[in-house]
Amino acid sequence: MSALVTLDKVTFHASERQILDEISLSLKAGEITSLIGPNGAGKTTLVNLILGLNQPTSGKVKRQRGLRIGYMPQKLTLNAGLPLSVDRFLALTGAHRQARKQSLTMAGASQLINHSMHGLSGGETQRVLLARALxxxxxxxxxxxxAQGVDISGEEELYARISELRNQLGCAVLVVSHDLHWVMAQTDSVxxxxxxxCCHGHPQSISNDPGYLTLFGEQKTPVLAPYVHEHDHDHSMHGDVVEGGCQHD
Structure with missing residues (x-):
């Protein structure tokens, strides 16, 4: 299966600080890939490189010609004084009304089309953002x-819908997630x-990988808890690996 996006030994520096170091990966149609890591790991930077919002310091990012990307941000900030319905918010993309209605239906949010964006719950906002990406x-x-700002039951429904959309559209899905239980249960690649x-592969193959265990520890039960970060090496202030560093939480 040909890759939609390929990163080849990509590094990224900002203000003389190394954010990413020789990242190589590929995203393929029909696969759900989860990106996990502690705060400050470079996840947002990596996403921006994949989206083409930033350019690598070195290495190459290759995208299939004409690749269509739908992006759902972590959160949305709107001017509280600006009256804006869900339908009007989606119309800002230039999509016609039938497409807007269809995308809301696919996201499980058709009933919200005439609601105010300012009156939505966290889960409703996330579904509208998903519709916008679609x-x-x-x-x-x-x-x-x-699942930012979504309650537990809403998380289950949202993640189930993501899997359904992958099957329906045959698209590649890249998810940045802190939900380790869902990542290990539903993802094709982590x-x-x-x-x-630190490690990359099928959830079953990496769950006992030293790199995974170093970052997250052994998960004996399904959790939605904060990371346990026990790293077997240190980073300098520039992000470089310092050999012989002690483990730390």
């Missing part, structure tokens, strides 16, 4: 913490990132 008819769907790729 307007692109994406070949690659990029979801940055899609990337553990901490400025470099």
């Amino acid at each position: 307007l692109a008819k994406p070949q690659l769907l990029v979801l940055d913490e899609p 990337i553990c990132l901490n400025r470099h790729i």
Whole structure:
């Protein structure tokens, strides 16, 4: 299966600080890939490189010609004084009304079309943002913490819908997620990132990988808890690996 996006030994520096170090990966149609890692690991930077919002310091990012990408941000900030319905919010993309209605239906939010954006719950807002991403008819769907602000029952429904959309559209899905239980249960491929790729593979194969265990520890029960970050090496202030560093939480 040909890759929609390929990163080849990509590094990224900002203000003389190394954010990412020699990242190589590929995203393929029909696969759900989860990106996990502690805060400051470079996840947002990596997503921006995939989206083409930033350019790598070195290495190459290759995208299939004409690739359609739908992006769902982690959160949305709107001017509280601006009256804006869900339908009007989606219309800002330039999509016609039938497409807007269809995308809301696919996201499980058709009943919200005439609601005010300012009156939505966290889960409702996330579904509207998902609908907005679907307007692109994406070949690659990029979801940055899609369950942000969503309650437990809403998380289950949202993640189930993501799997359904992958099957329906045949698209690649990249999910940035802190939900380790869902990642290990529903993802085709997991990337553990901490400025470099610590491990990458099928959930079953990486659950006992030293790189995964170093980052997250052994998960004896399904959790939705904060990370346990026990790293077997240190990073300098520039992000470089310091050999012989002690483990730390």
